[in-house]
Amino acid sequence: MKAYSIDLRERVAAACAAPQARIYQVAAQFSVSVSFVDKLLQRQRRTGSLAALPARGGPVPRLDPAGEALLRACLVAQPDATLAELGTALHAAEGPVLSRTSTWRAVERLGWGRKKKASTPPSATPNGS
Numbered sequence: 560m561k562a563y564s565i566d567l568r569e570r571v572a573a574a575c576a577a578p579q580a581r582i583y584q585v586a587a588q589f590s591v592s593v594s595f596v597d598k599l600l601q602r603q604r605r606t607g608s609l610a611a612l613p614a615r616g617g618p619v620p621r622l623d624p625a626g627e628a629l630l631r632a633c634l635v636a637q638p639d640a641t642l643a644e645l646g647t648a649l650h651a652a653e654g655p656v657l658s659r660t661s662t663w664r665a666v667e668r669l670g671w672g673r674k675k676k677a678s679t680p681p682s683a684t685p686n687g688s
Contacts, residue, residue, distance in 0.1 A: 562611035563591070571596055572609055621655055622665045629654040630662075634671050642666070 567589065574585045575596065582600075586593045603609055622630065626649070633640070633648040640648065642659045645666065650656050657665065 563595070565610060567591075568599060568609040568611075571599060572603055575600055620665070620668075621657060621661055626654045627665065627669060630665055631669055634666065634669070638671075 571585060571589050571591065574580060574588065575582065582596045583593050586596045599609060629652045630645070630649055633645055633652060637644065637648065642662045646657050646659065646662045649662070
């Protein structure tokens, strides 16, 4: 979700500074939540700024570069292994224990996608019609 623009933040803060202004009325006027207005005013009192907090970037991947090298070696040794087999092979090679989802994300980061082979020959007609 994107942060609200600084322009909107300034207009909300200015509306709250008006005499007799109520947070819930300002929130309704600008179609934002009451908690947004409350937190905005708290941030303005504490820091003097209305700017949004920087993005945190998400969790750190569980597989470090050394683990990625182990995973790449497992993929080279057995390129048709399932995700469960890759996880087991990675753990056997002194790598970390990963869930299937984490294993898939790591495989995808390494550029090893799943290659599906068509079970039937392609249609002789150009657009399948």
